[in-house]
Structure formats: structure tokens, C-alpha cells
Amino acid sequence: MSQPPKKTIPKPPTRIKHYLTAAIVLVLLALSYIQTGSSFMDLITNRDQMASLVIDMFPPDWAYFEKIIEPMLETIRMAVIGTTFGAIISVPVILLCANNVNRIPWISYPARFILNLIRTVPELLLAAIFVAIFGLGMIPGIFALTIFSVGIIAKLTYESVEGIDKGPMEAMTAVGANKVQWITFAIIPQAAAYFVSYVLYTFEVNIRAAAILGLVGAGGIGLYYDSNLGFLNYPRVNTLIIATLAVVLIIDFVSNKLREKLL
Amino acid sequence: MSQLPTHTVDKPKGRGKKIFNRVLILVILAAIYVWAFAGIEEFEIKETAGQISKAIFDGIIHPDWAFVNEEEGLIFGLIDTLAISILGTFISAILTIPFGFWAASRRDKSGFFVTGLGRFVLSFIRVFPEVVLAIIFIKAVGPGSFAGVLALGLHSIGMLGKLFAEEVEAIDHGPREALIATGANRIQVLVYSVLPQVLPGFISYTLYRFELNVRGASILGIIGAGGIGAPLIFALTSRNWPRVGVILLGIIVLVSAIDLISGYLRKKIV
Numbered sequence: 182m183s184q185p186p187k188k189t190i191p192k193p194p195t196r197i198k199h200y201l202t203a204a205i206v207l208v209l210l211a212l213s214y215i216q217t218g219s220s221f222m223d224l225i226t227n228r229d230q231m232a233s234l235v236i237d238m239f240p241p242d243w244a245y246f247e248k249i250i251e252p253m254l255e256t257i258r259m260a261v262i263g264t265t266f267g268a269i270i271s272v273p274v275i276l277l278c279a280n281n282v283n284r285i286p287w288i289s290y291p292a293r294f295i296l297n298l299i300r301t302v303p304e305l306l307l308a309a310i311f312v313a314i315f316g317l318g319m320i321p322g323i324f325a326l327t328i329f330s331v332g333i334i335a336k337l338t339y340e341s342v343e344g345i346d347k348g349p350m351e352a353m354t355a356v357g358a359n360k361v362q363w364i365t366f367a368i369i370p371q372a373a374a375y376f377v378s379y380v381l382y383t384f385e386v387n388i389r390a391a392a393i394l395g396l397v398g399a400g401g402i403g404l405y406y407d408s409n410l411g412f413l414n415y416p417r418v419n420t421l422i423i424a425t426l427a428v429v430l431i432i433d434f435v436s437n438k439l440r441e442k443l444l
Numbered sequence: 445m446s447q448l449p450t451h452t453v454d455k456p457k458g459r460g461k462k463i464f465n466r467v468l469i470l471v472i473l474a475a476i477y478v479w480a481f482a483g484i485e486e487f488e489i490k491e492t493a494g495q496i497s498k499a500i501f502d503g504i505i506h507p508d509w510a511f512v513n514e515e516e517g518l519i520f521g522l523i524d525t526l527a528i529s530i531l532g533t534f535i536s537a538i539l540t541i542p543f544g545f546w547a548a549s550r551r552d553k554s555g556f557f558v559t560g561l562g563r564f565v566l567s568f569i570r571v572f573p574e575v576v577l578a579i580i581f582i583k584a585v586g587p588g589s590f591a592g593v594l595a596l597g598l599h600s601i602g603m604l605g606k607l608f609a610e611e612v613e614a615i616d617h618g619p620r621e622a623l624i625a626t627g628a629n630r631i632q633v634l635v636y637s638v639l640p641q642v643l644p645g646f647i648s649y650t651l652y653r654f655e656l657n658v659r660g661a662s663i664l665g666i667i668g669a670g671g672i673g674a675p676l677i678f679a680l681t682s683r684n685w686p687r688v689g690v691i692l693l694g695i696i697v698l699v700s701a702i703d704l705i706s707g708y709l710r711k712k713i714v
Contacts, residue, residue: 210530210531210534212527213526213527213528213530213531216523216524216527217528217589217592217593217670219589219590219593223585223590224584224585230583234583254483255483257480258479258483261476261480262481297700297703298700301699301700301703302692302695303659303660303663303695306662306663306692309666309676309677309680310680313680313683314497314500315493316490392573393576396575396666396667397666410579410580422576425571429571430567433567
């Protein structure tokens with residue numbers, strides 16, 4: 182007679198890992214709290230100051246609107262031009278990085294590495310460096326936004342290109358297409374919608390970025406934030422905030438509608 | 445011999461409209477570009493531009509390694525940057541949870557007050573650049589890293605809230621209904637059916653936001669809110685390119701390392 186199988190309740194999975202993770206997170210938080218000299222008591226004791234700051238902002242200085250229309254338009258121009266140049270430069274970068282287009286690993290991996298390096302540098306820092314080279318104005322802002330855009334557009338698009346259908350590519354190879362024909366008829370029709378959608382998304386990001394580039398002297402509305410906050414002219418700061426909010430919301434709305442149609 | 449039949453293919457319908465649409469888009473785009481480029485100031489490359497570029501390049505090739513271990517030097521600045529982003533991200537993640545539920549659309553009671561207003565508040569928060577928020581918090585709590593923490597903590601709610609809400613919208617309603625059927629109260633439903641489903645997504649998005657916040661924290665110092673940005677802007681204004689070079693390298697290494705670690709953790713979670 183065979184022995185009846187033993188009935189044992191399986192042990193619950195160990196929770197040590199969770200406790201350890203929680204402990205590590207808590208230690209990191211505590212260290213960060215000490216390092217940054219944070220004190221939430223400060224926040225509470227200074228709440229009157231914060232409240233008065235907000236109260237000072239009202240009513241907004243409506244007459245100031247006329248003066249900031251031109252810098253606002255300059256901000257949009259910078260974003261338009263920066264995004265466009267970024268999109269143009271992205272095209273060859275995408276073809277180099279996507280490993281189903283460029284089958285040579287010792288080109289595609291270094292290309293991706295450089296792309297990742299570009300993405301690590303914040304746009305304000307790029308702008309500060311270009312201001313040192315070209316002087317104050319829109320030009321350094323446009324350069325900074327161009328490089329910043331390449332990082333976003335190329336990264337998102339080459340990942341989409343790697344996911345496209347292989348069929349057309351193999352078909353084009355089978356009928357003896359050369360490299361240019363191969364890219365034109367097998368890759369571009371599949372990737373174009375993604376590319377345009379990411380360019381629009383980058384444009385939204387760039388509008389926000391362009392609004393602060395002025396803080397380091399790279400043109401646009403940012404300069405006005407800096408000077409008005411410096412002079413403690415809060416009603417004007419409020420006008421700036423409202424204007425920025427309006428522009429960003431309108432552009433986000435239009436761009437979202439266009440992207441929904443594309444994909 | 446009979447003639448070969450001739451086929452005529454009808455022209456696809458609606459072509460005229462399609463062409464009209466394309467032309468319209470092209471005209472609009474052309475108008476935007478004419479407007480954008482017309483407003484650009486004259487582009488003249490200053491004579492010094494070449495020299496400065498060369499100096500910057502030299503500086504980046506020969507970084508000021510002595511700055512790494514200095515007191516309040518590179519290491520200190522990078523740790524400060526990291527600390528600001530860790531604390532800022534944590535605060536925003538905690539604050540975002542109610543926003544995420546608020547802005548998610550629901551089958552039963554979606555409307556202006558439950559979903560619409562939540563979404564509007566989130567996009568309202570997203571509009572404020574973290575640098576502008578930092579300037580405002582500096583007025584309130586004084587310059588330093590804490591202002592940076594608060595700025596990141598508030599700014600990140602905008603984006604995290606949107607992502608959290610999408611996560612809440614995507615949950616499977618089966619477990620929730622099952623729990624309600626067994627007579628669980630609202631808190632039990634939340635703890636045993638909703639949280640287990642949304643938590644991995646929440647953590648993953650928080651880590652992603654953390655990657656962005658490290659980049660954000662590295663520039664907050666430019667306006668005096670702590671981190672590596674302050675020595676960076678001093679080095680830039682005093683044209684100390686070797687020091688700019690070493691700080692730039694430090695930021696690149698820090699951001700890449702965080703991206704790698706966070707990317708690995710996110711892959712494990714989802």
C-alpha cells in the first residue's frame with residue numbers, strides 16, 4: 182500500500198525582501214532629509230509669508246499683457262525653429278540607431294551611446310553654454326532646443342522603427358531595391374506617423390523649456406520672470422504665469438488633437 | 445481574333461478633398477515657418493565664438509579633477525542633487541496618490557467634479573516650470589536645497605498624477621466586485637483589490653519621474669535652490685571651463701547611473 186501524500190501547507194513567500202527594500206528606502210529618505218537641510222517646520226512657520234506672496238499676486242497687472250506679447254511670440258518662435266532643426270537632424274540619427282535599418286552593431290551601439298549622453302544634459306545647461314559662445318539672445322536658445330529635441334525625437338522614433346513590420350523590408354530586398362529605395366518605400370511609410378507624432382510631442386515639451394531659457398539669457402519670456410521676481414513685482418509675475426498657462430494649454434490642446442488623428 | 449477587353453479603373457473617390465487637405469496643411473506650415481524665421485534676430489557669429497568653443501572643448505577634455513574632492517565640491521554637489529531628487533520625488537509620489545484617483549475617469553460617477561476638475565488641476569500644476577516654482581519657494585523658505593525639494597515635489601505631481609490616473613483607469617474591476625459581493629467595506633476594497641493592481645504601475649512611474657527629477661535637480665542651483673547647479677553657474681559666469689567640464693562630466697555620470705539603476709528596477713517591477 183502506498184503512503185498517502187503528505188498534506189503540508191506551503192510556506193508563505195518570504196517577506197524579507199520587502200522589508201529590506203522598505204528599510205533601504207527609509208534610510209535614503211532620512212539621509213536626503215538631513216543632506217538637504219529640509220525642515221517642514223520651516224514650511225509651517227513660514228506659511229504667512231507664502232500666503233502673503235500669493236495675495237500679493239492679485240490682482241494681476243493686466244496692462245502688462247501688451248508688453249509681454251512680443252517675448253511670448255519669441256518663445257513660440259524659438260520652440261518652432263528648435264523643434265524643426267531637431268527633427269531634421271534626428272532623421273539620420275534614427276537611421277543610424279535603429280538596429281533593423283543599420284545592421285552594423287559597431288555603428289548602431291556607439292550612436293545610441295552618444296544619443297543617451299545628449300539626453301543626460303538638461304536644456305538649461307545647454308542654453309547656458311551656448312549663451313557663453315554666442316552671447317545673449319534667441320540664437321543660443323534655438324541651438325539648445327535643437328540639441329535637446331534630437332535627444333527626445335531620435336530616441337522615441339528609433340524605438341518605434343525597431344518595432345515596424347519586417348514584411349515590406351524583406352519584399353523590397355527581394356525585388357532588388359537599393360538602400361535609398363529600401364528606406365523610402367519600406368521604412369518611411371511605416372515610421373512617418375510616429376515621427377510626426379513625436380515631433381509634435383517634442384514641440385509641447387519645447388514650449389515649456391523655451392519659457393525658462395531666458396533665465397540664463399537665452400531669449401524668450403524667461404528673462405521677464407527673472408527681472409519681475411527680482412523687483413518683487415508680483416502682479417506682473419502673475420500676468421506672466423497666466424500668459425504662459427494660456428499658451429501652453431492652447432498648444433497642448435491643438436497638438437493632442439493632431440496626434441490623436443495621426444495614430 | 446477578339447479584342448482584348450479593356451478595363452478602366454475608377455478613380456478613387458474623395459481624392460480631391462485629400463489633395464485639398466494636404467495643400468491646406470502645407471500652406472499653414474509654410475505660414476508658420478515664414479512667421480517664425482522672419483522674427484529671428486540677425487545671426488552673426490562673434491569673432492570670439494570660435495575661441496570660446498575651443499576653450500570649452502579644452503576644458504571638457506582636461507577637467508579640473510581637483511574640484512572633485514574639494515569641500516562643497518563635485519561630490520558634495522552631486523550628493524546634494526541626488527538628495528533633492530529623492531526627497532522631492534517621494535513627496536510628490538505621496539501627494540499624487542489622491543490626485544491620481546481624483547483625475548481617473550470612472551464608469552459610474554465620472555463628471556466634471558470627479559474627473560474633469562482633477563485633470564484641469566493637474567495640467568494647471570504641470571504648466572509651472574520647476575525653476576519658476578523654485579524661485580517662489582525660495583521667497584518662502586529661503587535659498588537652499590529645501591526650496592528645490594519643494595519645487596520638485598510640487599511640479600512632479602502634474603505629470604505623475606496624469607500617469608497614475610491612467611493606471612487607475614486600467615484596473616480590472618473583477619476583484620473589486622468580488623470583494624464588494626463578499627461584503628467588504630470601502631477600505632478593505634481599496635486595500636485588497638485596487639492597491640495591489642495599481643501599486644506596481646505607481647512605483648514604476650515614480651522611478652521614471654525620479655530619473656527626470658535628477659536632471660531637474662541638477663539645474664535648480666542656477667537660481668539658488670541647491671545642488672550642483674550653483675557651482676556650475678559660478679564656473680560658467682567666471683569662464684572657468686575646466687571646472688565646467690568636470691561638473692558636466694559629473695552630471696552625465698550621475699544621470700546615466702540613475703537611469704541604468706532605475707531602468708533595471710522598473711523592468712523587474714512590471
